[in-house]
Amino acid sequence: MPELPEVESIAQALRDGKLSLLASCVQRVDVLWDGVLSGISVVDFKRRLDRAVFRSIDRHGKYLLFGLDPAGSSVKRFFLVIHLRMTGRLVMSAATDGHDRYNRLSLLLDNGTCLRFDDPRKFGRVWLVDEPSQVTANLGPDALTIGNEEFAVRLAAHQRQLKPLLLDQSFLAGIGNIYADESLFRCGLHPLTNSGDLSSSDVRRLHGAVAAVLKEAVASQGANIDGVFKAGRFIVNVYGRQGQPCPVCATVIVKTRVGQRGTHFCPNCQPAPPGRRNQGSRCLTLPTMVVT
DNA sequence: CACTCTACCTGTGCGC
DNA sequence: TGCGCACAGGTAGAGT
Known part of the structure; x- marks a missing residue:
């Protein structure tokens, strides 16, 4: 169940990790379950993504936003938007590995790896749009950065x-x-x-x-x-x-x-609201709950 | 506007 | 062992 922190980790790994997606070029697109695509046909999706190069990776809420430049460099940048919903995962694997049971989408890259969208429950969705806002227009500000x-x-x-x-x-x-x-x-x-x-x-x-x-x-x-x-x-x-x-x-x-x-x-730390008007503030000092 | 319910999915874990 | 069922949850959309 990826929420903001999990999606942010994925974005960081794909952007800055050893197997960065940036600058890699799409060699082949396999749509293994048509329903994963939202608002675009399989044919158009493949045609547009073919030979495109990953240029940016961002996130808004739980949505991953990939900026790509099409093969002809004079053409405008477009965006691959992915929502993992409940059980979706992005997996980078060797291009030689076969598809497994729950792969819904697979992008073969020119660096010998393959970016796979894996989702047992088929809740996750993928968009291909000119601007990310076409997908994210109804979202509020990002919870990580709002002041x-x-x-x-x-x-x-x-x-x-x-x-x-x-x-x-x-x-x-x-x-x-x-x-x-x-x-x-x-x-x-x-x-x-x-x-x-x-x-x-x-x-x-x-x-x-x-x-x-x-x-x-x-x-x-x-x-x-x-x-x-x-x-x-x-x-x-x-x-x-x-x-x-x-x-x-x-x-x-x-x-x-x-x-x-x-x-x-916790019924003690979080007492029930008394109808209207809340009682005084409580402040919890928590130990750091992160272990390594 | 606030809320409730349903649909979409399928693996898991329970009771019988 | 195996069947049936409730459950998990993000989001859209319809209904109250």
Whole structure:
């Protein structure tokens, strides 16, 4: 379940890693499941990508944005946009390796490697557009870089439960279920708290928690969840830990449903909102939960 | 506007 | 052993 930190790690690896995609040229395109393409036919997709050269790799929220120059250098740069959704992965492998069962898309490159989009559940999607905004127009600002003031302004425009609000990509782009729960735990706010009931210091704490959690997770190259999801080394405090003790106060962590989503929190560190108007602020000092 | 539900998918893990 | 089923979750779109 790649969220912002996992997608950022992928972008960094493909940009700066030993097997950088930059400057590599597409030699062949295999679409192994047509449904992976959004808004473009297989024929057009292949024709446009053939002989194109990777020039830039960026990210907005959970979307990966690859800039490519077409074969004739006078033609305008275009963009390959990829959303991994639930189970999508990007794999660089030797060109000689065969396709495996869940490969949906494969790009053979001129450096002897192959970029493969692998997705057992077929939720992930790929676009080919002139401008990334054609795909990302409805996204809010990126959750990793939004400043406190803009966060406060955007928050003030809503009266919503915090959990669904954090998950709303048009409000803030990049937060998924794991980091929504971890952020709310970090600042001691209950998932059902109404955004309109937050004091300005609550809002600052919430923004600080989101920023801190995401930055730590990016530094750890993503989350590491007990036997379920192991992209990187970021250790979760509440997500998937229902029935286990809270790392701060040892109260048993609870799992509920909020807006159809599994939601994990500590009932002691994140007390239920009392109808309207929240009580005073709480500040948690957490030990660094990252291990190597 | 806020919310709820459904559809899209398939591997996993449970109860029987 | 194996069957059936709930569950996981990001997003779009329809409905309340």
